[in-house]
Every structure is written in C-alpha cells, then in structure tokens.
Amino acid sequence: MAGFFMLPDLYFTGAGDSWHDARTMPRQGIAHALVDARNRTLSLLAAFGMHERNWRLMPSHEFSPPHWTLGNLAWYGEKWCLRDPSEIRGPAGSLWEPAAPTLLDGADAWFDADRIPPDTRWEVTLPELAVIKAYAANTLERILAQLTNLHDDSDEALEPFRMTLFREVLEAEGLIAILQALGRPLPGGMARAPWRCEPGTLSFTGGRMTLGRDAGQGLSFDNERPAQRTYVPPFEIDAAPVSHRQFLAFVEDGGYDNPAWWSAAGQQWMMFQERSVARYWSRQREGGRTVRWHMQRFGSDIVLPLDEPVCHVSLFEAEAWCRWAGRRLPTEDEWEMAATRNGTFQWGSVREWTGSVFEPYDGFLPGRDDTWSLPYFGVYQAVRGAAWMTPPAFRSACFRGAAEPGADLGWIGFRSCAV
Template sequence: MADALQDARDDTLATFECFAQAGMDAPVNVPMLPTVNPPLWELGHIAWFAEWYVLREAQSSAPVAAQRASLLTKGDDWFDANTVPHRARWTLGLPGAGALKTYCHEVLDRVLDKLDKLNRSADDDAALYPYRLALAYEDQRGEALAQMLQTLGVILPPRLAERTIPAWAQGEIRFPGGTIELGSKRDAGFVFDNEKWAHACYVPSFSMDSTLVNNAQYSDFIADGGYQHPQFWSAAGRQWLMQQCRSAPRDWLRDGKRWRCERFGRHFALPLDEPVRHVSLYEAQAYCMWAGRRLPSEAEWEFAALSGHAALRWGDLWEWTCSPFEPYPGFSADGYREYSEPHFMTHQVLRGASFATPLRMRSPKFRNFHAPERNDMFAGFRTCAL
C-alpha cells in the first residue's frame, strides 16, 4: 500500500510537470472548458482529498465531517470540490506550484507515517479503507489529468508515452449465456459503492466482438454518410450532433481523401488498425445502428470478461455499454457521497480500462460512468448481437 501511494503521487507530479513545461502551471493560462480543471487546482485537490479522508479522518464528504483542520489555512476553501464551483477554480488565488508541491509531499509523508503505525491486528479492510480510497481516487484523477493532456494538446509523460495499443485480429465470439454475479462480494476488500453488492443476474446467449471497433471500420461508417443520415442516430444523438457540428471523432482531421489524427499535440496519419477513441455514446450507438449491431450490456460485458476466453481483448480503452448507470439492488452511498448517487440514470456505464489506467485499478467488476455526450475520455466500443 505504501509503495502504491508513493507511485500514484509520483505519477501525479510527473503529469503536472508536463503542464508546467507547456506553461499551464497557472490557472490563467488554462482555457475554461467543461471537461478541464486548472492543473494547479487538480494538484492541490488530489492531496487535499487524501488529507481529508486519511489525516483528518473524515467519515463522509460533508463539509463538517473532518475531525481536524487542514494543513493549509484555506485548504477547504480552495480544494473541496463540493463547495468550490467549477468556474471558480480559475479565480481562487491559489498558492504557486512550488507551495502546492510541498503540500503534496507533506500530506503523503504524513499519510505514509500514519499507515506505518497502523495496528496490524486491527480489521484490515476497515483500517485500510481511507488509504485505499485515497489511492483509488488519485489513480482516477491521474487518468483524468492524462485526458486533459490530450484535450489541451500537451505531450505525454514518458510512463504513458511508452504504452501503445497494439493491433488485434478482428473476430466474433459466441457466448452461451448463463447466470453470473454482478457486483462485488462483501469480502472483496475495497470497492466503490456502485459495486455493492454481488447479486445473481441471468445473461442470455449472445455474440460479441473479440476486440474494439477500429479506425478503419469506423471510417467506413463515415464514408457511407454515417454522420449525415439521421436514421442512425437517436433523438438525443441528433440533438448532440447538431450542437457539435461534427462529421468525425473529435481527434480526426481530414487530409484530402485520408485522415490524420491529433494525439497529445502532435499530428500524424490515422492508424487504421487501432481502436477508434474519443467517441461519445451517441457516436457508438449510431455506428451500431449502421452496422446492424448493438452495444453490449454491462452484464454481457462482465460475462465475457470473466469467461477467460483467449480471443477476448480488453483494457486498451474504456468501452461504452448500452446500460444506463443505475444502482444495484440494496445500494447505499459510502462516505464519499458524491461518487455515484448524483449520476444515476443521467450517465452511462463504461467497462474495462484504458492504456492510462494503472494496473492496480483494472478489474472486470469496475463500473466507470460518464455523461453520454462526453468524448474526451480514452473510450471506444465493441459491438454485440443476440
């Protein structure tokens, strides 16, 4: 646990340095976009979250839940995401990068010292819960920072630049169906509240792509007028399309009869055999309608992922499903109250992981979720049929 916490903080600081080298270490130099936070604010917020739950022993995310004061005089006023509106994060008068890096180091040192003094005979899951929560949150914010690198056209840190998505043979797998347990068991250790708890779910037989839809397949959809024919799009998708004035995924650039793409501030020929990325739910649904297919449900996706089928490839990009984000039976919110409940029925489930997801966060049980219009994530999709 100590090594993982240190590793996550090292990754956070390394990613922040990419923004700093691009001149984006001050909020004034960062465009105000709905899917972006000032990297300086993110840096302080990540450390504040660990301080809140581990050092200050807060039992919930309620503003009065912490038992101790922040190490920063205005820590709560600056970094509590529940009380600091998104637009305000550009005008808070934050400390400089040097001061917030010092804060990050101080918080982590105290967290590791407290971890080292834990009573080894205590209930491990209960005692380790705040540490596991802080680690999982920092890993998630780390991936969000990587997404911001793409959005703002900033180069990747070496640890991510070295990760590539290989080409995989296209195919289809037939699954017999059956009953699985959706959700996590009570003895699974740390889980987020939307995975609670395991319950039986019957999955009818189905066929699913062995890999994600790739750029070549998606370009066929575009060439066939996929973005121009309204019959492929849902009502919400058509409205989104009109607002976006889009005729291709957000990182695609037309170059005569060919396509180029923009990745982390660099332009190059679109790799046709790579999975298509940065597509919204609406784009994934439209492709499926055009292809006479559909998105898998999250139960089908989990059934396939747990099958151990050698041809099934997942973990390169998050994958849209056809399942709205809703609670499992008997759901109750954990101390981090805003994690799941406010997003039920307005967001959509994604499963899997991406190349930017730390290995320790990858699980076939994990439920990611985003608004249907989001297309800045490292997300793609595969198709399914009965």
C-alpha cells in the same frame, strides 16, 4: 522537470509478489503505490509547463484543471486518512465531518469537490502553484507516516488509504486527456504502446452470474455492492473494441450526415459540437488526389492507425455507428460476463461505453465517500473496462465507471453486440 520534485520511498522497501491487485494490497504495497502514483502525477503536471497560465487553456465539464486536481488529491487524502472524519446521520443521508483542521488554511473552500462544481473549477482563484505543491507533499508524507503506525490491517482500516490511491490513479487519466486536448507531448517514459484490435465475435449461452464485489474482498466501491446474482440471456459480442478502420467505414459512408443513425439527443449534440468526424481526426491531401486520414496524438500529426481501437467518441457516436452497422452496445451484465468468462475477450486498451444507464444495484448503500456514485445515477451512462494508461493492478472487470453521454475527451471507445 525543473521545479517539480519526485518523491522517494521513505517508509518501506522492497515489493511483494502479492501486490498485483491494488484492492487487496497490504499497507506496504499501498505506500509504494501512493509514491508511484504521486510521481506519475507530478510528471504529468510538469508536462504542462511551469507557468500557471498554461494550465488554464481549456475549460471543460469533463475534467478539472490540473492545478485544482493536485490540490483536490491532497485534500482528499488528508480528509480520509489524516483528519479522522466521523459520520453524521441526517434525514437526507450521512455526512462525514473531519475532526481535525486541514494542513492548509482555506483548503476546504478551495478543493472540496462538493463545494466547487466542475463548472466553476476553471474560474476559482487558488493559491500559488508552489503553495499547492507544498500542501500535496506535506499531506502525502503524513499519510505515509500514518501507514507506518497503523496497527490494524483490516480492510476497513485500509479503505481510506486504498480510496486515496485509486483516486490519484484515476485522476491521472484526466490529466493525460487534457495533455492530448492541448496537443502537448506525454512525459518521457510514458508513451503509449500501439494496441491492435483482433477482429472477431464471441458467443455466450448466457446464464446466471454474480455481478459486483462484496465488502470483505478488499476494496469495493459502493456502486459494485452488494454483489448479486443475475441472469444474462444468450448474446454475441465483439472480441475487441471497434477499430479506427471499422469506424472509418461509417464516416466515409456519410454516417455523420445521415440523421437515420442518430438519436434526437445525438443530433442535437452533433449540431452543438459542429461535429462531422471523430474528435482529433482530419482528412489530408498527400500529393495529387490521394487523401489520407490523420489524427492528432499528443501534439503530433500521425496517419490514422487503422487497427487500433477508436476512442474519444461520445455515446451518441457509438450508438450511431451501431445503428449503421445493425448492431447494439452491450449491457453492463453482458460486458462483465464476457470479460470474466472468456480469455480471448480483449479489453484494457480503452474504457468502453455500454448500453446501460448508470444505476445502483439492488440493495445499494452509499459508501463513506458518496461522491463516487450518487451524483451520477440515472444521469450518466455506464462505462466499463480500463484504458491503456491504467496500471494493471488497478484493472478490474467489475469496476463501474460513468460518463456524460456527450463526453468525448476521455479514453472511451466501444464494442458491439448482435441485435
């Protein structure tokens, strides 16, 4: 890890037993978690190698380049925690303009996600990597110092720091996905543990439930608010995500070749991708006529682990499997009810597609950072759950993710419901 420094905890010592939920962590817990998250980010960046050319190999609409990501994380934390942004209301909504200048001249132009859309992040000319690393270290040290001097422990005062923390934890998933796509190994100590899908179904009688999370309960994201009562009809849902074994049956039955299972958009996506099997899968002959399915995992060729959940599949592939199996994807409401009302509902190995378009809840108001939700409403599909690399304190059954229907680089799988 030459050239990458790991950060000590300079401001707080010890850990509290109540820090199991990152949304309600006190400032001491936030400080610890920020340091842990940055160390993880630096460890992941080191896995790309020290030469910047290694960081530019795979332009992608799904994820940002690693060096830009580090700069954006620093810029994001600096904007919300250090630059005292004030709200400016206008006819098109609210803007939050920082009162203080950035610590790195040009950072607003380089790392503001609103100014640099995903398509251009892989092409923009940025400062040297050493400059970005120094900027990231400087901003984090000042954020930690700001926490020590914070005299208000209210949710409102801690929200910018918690938002910054969640942003860094979530961006780590993108870095891990890029390592997977490039065939690079995970850093030592970060190897994923096998996750076995235990087959079965769960039946729910339906009924009233409360979706989302209101302000005043620690950090809540604007797309989770306001919490609201809804009615969910009776349904049956898989106890676990669909496994490689189950998805393989679809593949070997010619599922990718039969247009009956695919939507028009799915067929177009498959033709554009030239896809005939799930990403990272391959079929290999092993002596004589024996053929076994393999997959690539962080640069290693392994025999397909049949009982692990399938992931790196698009919404189109998930929908096609469901049509083939005579099933359907769960709605967001069904998924959240199952996750909160049955302890045998297995989730947390992969994020999961739902059958719901990502839409605002009734009464939605944008949060101070409106980039979490507004750009994706009505365009992206709702994704629920958590993935194997999501730290336990950051897992929540009410968390609402979103992804483009064709996204298949991320750690997204799915489960099904009875029709």
